[in-house]
């Protein structure tokens with residue numbers, strides 16, 4: 001952390017120590033120079049859009065734009081409680097799950113405390129922690145998978161939060177329920193275990209657990225979810241969390257009162273009820289995820305087995321067929337994927353799994369890229 005200069009004597013406002021050491025989050029690209037309608041496969045968005053019922057609810061909210069939203073998101077709270085069989089009072093809503101990570105950091109981290117995460121963890125956790133002048137300890141992820149024993153090695157008496165995205169982003173891998181429960185049992189009771197389930201709906205392995213049972217029966221587990229991925233409502237910024245009443249009560253004290261909007265709340269209720277749209281999204285992945293992995297492997301690339309709506313692909317670490325060159329080549333063909341050098345993965349690209357035509361276009365372009373020269 002950078003030294004605190006005499007901030008009062010400075011000739012202009014000086015951010016508190018550590019702020020300028022934070023690398024601002026870099027979103028997936030959305031544009032390519034010179035290409036009018038590129039295909040954006042860089043942000044794990046739902047390639048089918050969103051539920052038509054959610055769209056209708058959003059539209060119907062047009063006459064309420066001047067109204068402050070229900071601070072407690074009551075209808076959405078009831079819908080989620082019923083759907084997942086959760087106690088409504090133990091839910092909290094956020095401007096995306098991102099805001100909930102920030103609230104967790106603000107509530108639990110003092111300067112000098114730390115969070116523990118995997119080395120390829122989602123960037124939002126570290127930003128939230130550093131904003132609270134806390135340290136970020138990152139454990140190795142052998143085979144691109146969070147490893148419970150590696151996480152535990154880093155936990156010390158300044159650890160307040162352990163963050164796991166399950167499945168992970170950008171890796172797409174997941175940790176089974178038994179391992180998560182083993183981690184929880186080994187953690188000090190004072191440490192919060194955050195299970196970020198942004199992609200939980202995409203996992204079809206019965207050994208996977210979404211963590212809500214663990215959250216119900218413990219004092220230190222919180223599960224976060226979002227409407228941004230499966231439900232395709234990323235722009236509406238609706239996330240939620242479920243956890244012990246004490247924790248939710250603490251978070252609620254610092255929550256911005258109107259952090260989810262009326263259109264967001266109403267669209268989310270409809271999205272949750274639209275099983276047809278959810279099934280179509282999952283069916284598409286069931287069909288194309290294995291195909292894409294097989295094709296990419298056939299090109300000599302190394303797709304990491306994915307349980308999500310995206311795939312992380314490894315490129316040669318030496319020579320001209322680098323991930324960076326591939327990203328540029330794909331962009332020249334109007335295909336935007338995500339470079340993940342910022343996640344410590346300079347030899348990988350992450351791409352959303354698309355519609356059939358999209359997936360075929362990506363594989364064709366990568367085949368040309370690998371054969372060229």
Ligand SMILES: *Cc1c(COP(=O)(O)O)cnc(C)c1O
Nearest residue numbers: 096097098122165169198226228
């Ligand atoms: C996309 C994503 C989220 C969701 O963020 P929102 O703020 O809810 O849109 C959370 N965690 C991970 C790992 C993600 O990839």
